[in-house]
Amino acid sequence: NLKVRLAAKADREANYVRLASPWSTEARYA
Secondary structure (H helix, E strand, O other): OHHHHHHHHHHHHHHHHHHHOHHHHHHHHO
């Protein structure tokens, strides 16, 4: 359904951002 697709889209975008800026991810989880 629509909510699942939107959640999957947001998940992919979040993964892309995390891969594009690993330094910010490391700082956030450090």
